[in-house]
Amino acid sequence: MHEMSIATELLEIILEIADKNKIDIIEEVHVKSGVLKKIVPDVMDAAFIAVVEGTIAEKAKLTLEEVSAQVRCNKCKISFKPEIDDFLCPVCNKADVEVISGNDMIISSVTGYSKNDIEKGKKDED
Amino acid sequence: MKINVIKRVLKANDIVAQENREKFKSAGLLAVNIISSPGSGKTTLLEKTIPALGEKKSIVIVGDLETTRDAKRLEPYAYQVTQIQTGMSCHLYANQISESLNDLDIEKTDFLFIENVGNIVCPGEFDLGENAKVVLLSVPEGDDKVAKYPTIFRVADVVLITKIDLLGVLTFDLDRVKNDLAKLNSNVPIIKISSLKSDGMDKWMDWLKEKHNSSIGEQAKFVTE
Ligand SMILES: Nc1nc2c(ncn2[C@@H]2O[C@H](COP(=O)(O)OP(=O)(O)O)[C@@H](O)[C@H]2O)c(=O)[nH]1
Ligand SMILES: [Mg+2]
Numbered sequence: 507m508h509e510m511s512i513a514t515e516l517l518e519i520i521l522e523i524a525d526k527n528k529i530d531i532i533e534e535v536h537v538k539s540g541v542l543k544k545i546v547p548d549v550m551d552a553a554f555i556a557v558v559e560g561t562i563a564e565k566a567k568l569t570l571e572e573v574s575a576q577v578r579c580n581k582c583k584i585s586f587k588p589e590i591d592d593f594l595c596p597v598c599n600k601a602d603v604e605v606i607s608g609n610d611m612i613i614s615s616v617t618g619y620s621k622n623d624i625e626k627g628k629k630d631e632d
Numbered sequence: 633m634k635i636n637v638i639k640r641v642l643k644a645n646d647i648v649a650q651e652n653r654e655k656f657k658s659a660g661l662l663a664v665n666i667i668s669s670p671g672s673g674k675t676t677l678l679e680k681t682i683p684a685l686g687e688k689k690s691i692v693i694v695g696d697l698e699t700t701r702d703a704k705r706l707e708p709y710a711y712q713v714t715q716i717q718t719g720m721s722c723h724l725y726a727n728q729i730s731e732s733l734n735d736l737d738i739e740k741t742d743f744l745f746i747e748n749v750g751n752i753v754c755p756g757e758f759d760l761g762e763n764a765k766v767v768l769l770s771v772p773e774g775d776d777k778v779a780k781y782p783t784i785f786r787v788a789d790v791v792l793i794t795k796i797d798l799l800g801v802l803t804f805d806l807d808r809v810k811n812d813l814a815k816l817n818s819n820v821p822i823i824k825i826s827s828l829k830s831d832g833m834d835k836w837m838d839w840l841k842e843k844h845n846s847s848i849g850e851q852a853k854f855v856t857e
Contacts, residue, residue, distance in 0.1 A: 508722070508723065508753070508754040508757050508758070510720075511642075511721070511723075511725075511754075511758075512641055512642065515641050515642060515644060516641050519639050519641065523635055523637055523639070527633070527635050529633060529635070537641070542783065543757070544753075544783060590782055590783075591779055591782045591812070591815065591816065592815045592816075593786060593815065593816050593817070594815055594818075600818040600819075601786075601814065601815055601816050601817055601818040602817075602818050602819050610640055611640065611641040611642065612638055612639065612640050612641070613637055613638075613639040613640075613641065614636065614637065614638065615634055615635060615636045615637065616634075616635045616637065617633065617634040617635070618633060618635075619633055620633070623633070
């Protein structure tokens with residue numbers, strides 16, 4: 507259940523991004539989630555809903571995009587896509603690899619608006 | 633308004649872990665992160681390991697959801713022991729280690745054992761700055777656990793099969809464990825241990841001393857006796 511730790515840090519980061527970019531309400535957060543992190547989407551959603559309560563991200567939609575794993579054999583230097591329980595190199599048949607992708611959780615975008623924009627929008631409508 | 637960014641989550645933990653790593657290095661300390669399910673024999677192993685390494689050569693940080701029981705068990709053997717009560721958290725964070733280090737005299741000892749919270753899922757995701765992850769699998773847990781919890785076994789620097797005194801009593805196929813490990817982490821050393829009967833302790837000691845020498849380097853304070 508490291509989803510809770512992830513959600514807590516995720517919130518901190520998106521609040522910081524919102525602050526820097528003068529966003530008052532966060533509408534959507536897009537996260538690229540490596541398969542090797544083994545995030546359970548339902549658990550992640552629940553954790554996110556729990557941590558955003560009472561913040562400017564309260565109504566935000568969390569979108570998780572799965573990123574597949576890619577590893578490189580330390581001996582043969584070839585890259586391949588492992589299975590979660592099988593990291594054997596197709597050439598030397600040994601599991602001794604460096605993970606290239608699929609081990610990270612990366613926030614790729616934050617969408618939201620500032621209250622000024624809305625007020626401006628309203629004035630424009632008038 | 634859409635803001636495109638590239639921000640890695642859990643980066644904060646990794647930054648503190650790296651600071652810890654540097655502290656261990658400059659103190660000439662081998663930091664070992666001990667990970668297993670609850671009850672696999674982490675504390676019992678340390679009760680045997682710490683005295684065998686020599687009097688007062690080790691410090692210990694123990695993480696448990698509640699109580700200071702394990703710290704009390706290890707106090708007689710270690711130079712210093714601190715217990716972190718993690719409450720709801722199922723693993724230790726790097727900053728908990730860095731805070732504990734303020735209370736510990738890391739210059740005076742050669743080994744830091746971190747007994748992580750009993751759990752073989754989450755601790756694998758949180759680097760503490762350790763030199764090695766030691767993963768225990770006890771015979772009563774069953775020989776299918778490597779395949780069921782592949783991630784932690786894939787990142788292990790050594791796997792200890794513990795409670796091998798029970799091999800005759802329970803059905804446990806060691807070859808199955810070895811085959812599953814070979815598919816994840818082909819070069820990982822596997823050491824069979826019984827803390828109860830002191831079996832396999834010599835191999836474990838050799839591994840620790842060798843790891844200390846290779847990680848800490850030439851000026852290692854610790855000399856293999
Ligand atoms: N038969 C046997 N029991 C052991 C061995 N090592 C530990 N135990 C028992 O396993 C239980 C849990 O051990 P403990 O060290 O507290 O596990 P931890 O939760 O991983 O720290 C205790 O009852 C120990 O006495 C061993 O080598 N053989
Ligand atoms: Mg214990």
